[in-house]
Amino acid sequence: MVGPGLTTDDVMTVALEMAGMQRIPDDSAIYVAGQGLRRVLMGVDIGAAELLLARQLGVDGVIAHHPAGSTATLRFPRVLGRQVEFMVEAGVPAEEARNVVQPAISRGMLRAQAANFDHTPSAARLLGMPFLNVHLPLDEVGRRIMVEAIERHTESLGREPTVADIVDALSTIPEIRDAPTGVMVPVGRLDRPAGRVVVFHGAGTNGGFPVAQALARAGVGTVIYIHVAAEEADRLRALKLDTFSLVVSGHIASDLIGINLFVAELERRGVEVIRMSGL
Numbered sequence: 001m002v003g004p005g006l007t008t009d010d011v012m013t014v015a016l017e018m019a020g021m022q023r024i025p026d027d028s029a030i031y032v033a034g035q036g037l038r039r040v041l042m043g044v045d046i047g048a049a050e051l052l053l054a055r056q057l058g059v060d061g062v063i064a065h066h067p068a069g070s071t072a073t074l075r076f077p078r079v080l081g082r083q084v085e086f087m088v089e090a091g092v093p094a095e096e097a098r099n100v101v102q103p104a105i106s107r108g109m110l111r112a113q114a115a116n117f118d119h120t121p122s123a124a125r126l127l128g129m130p131f132l133n134v135h136l137p138l139d140e141v142g143r144r145i146m147v148e149a150i151e152r153h154t155e156s157l158g159r160e161p162t163v164a165d166i167v168d169a170l171s172t173i174p175e176i177r178d179a180p181t182g183v184m185v186p187v188g189r190l191d192r193p194a195g196r197v198v199v200f201h202g203a204g205t206n207g208g209f210p211v212a213q214a215l216a217r218a219g220v221g222t223v224i225y226i227h228v229a230a231e232e233a234d235r236l237r238a239l240k241l242d243t244f245s246l247v248v249s250g251h252i253a254s255d256l257i258g259i260n261l262f263v264a265e266l267e268r269r270g271v272e273v274i275r276m277s278g279l
Helices: 008-019 048-057 070-074 081-089 094-114 119-127 136-155 163-170 208-217 230-238 251-268
Strands: 029-032 039-043 061-064 131-133 184-187 196-199 220-225 245-248 272-275
Touching (some): 008 029, 008 061, 008 131, 008 136, 008 251, 029 070, 039 048, 048 061, 048 119, 081 094, 081 208, 094 208, 119 131, 136 163, 136 196, 163 245, 184 230, 208 220, 208 230, 251 272
Parallel strands (some): 039 061, 039 272, 061 131, 196 220
16 A cells, blocks of 8 residues: 655655754755655756656656755855864864855855855746755765774774775765776875864855865874865875875765765655666
8 A cells, every 4th residue: 555655744754854953054945945855866966857757757756966956056055164163173272263264155155145045946846846955964874874884894903004094994985986987085095094083064065175184183094085176186185194094985986975865765765766867
């Protein structure tokens, strides 16, 4: 017997519960509410074309990972405040951490002013297609798994881990191990001691050069970003830091860690999930 399906609120609640969050974060939103979701389309990035495909496929709703407009686009810069939290936890003084992150928040606010924030949500409304995106909760789930994988692998070594050991630890996670991108070390060396390791995921986006430099100053030996711009890595290499390495785990591969668990939970609740756009 087919169940009544989930509401868009139910779907969001599943993600929040998985991440241990009490409210919808600023980079996630329900754009078009709906109910009776038994068959949904989900992708990392969803636009008007994907919504039209969803209508053609006859699904009951669509879930994006990345923000797709409206409040999630306009409020996204607020999520970058989590970068301050991560930095303080890693030993960066609070005032310094705020000063490092504030320029990125300001740039994000200005970009939001230029965005056509209702482009995709308006298409969903015209199609009558229930539509939401879930970003930070799933990234937080993925971050915790990455931290656990590193701790589990390095504790079994019986010696101080190297950067190569951190790469090996990440590669025990199926989504990273099986990805076409592979783990990279654009700054530092594989044979360098890993030192203190910070997984910088689940904070909107990576912190680029300023955050990595501040973490290095605080004594962090290895920072893990899921992606980084080439010019940011170049700036870090130019510092010629002898005890710092930057590991890049891969954007889509790392996002999929939390996404796949979320999809499995939806399926456990009787929802069929059609995967596309990175899934």
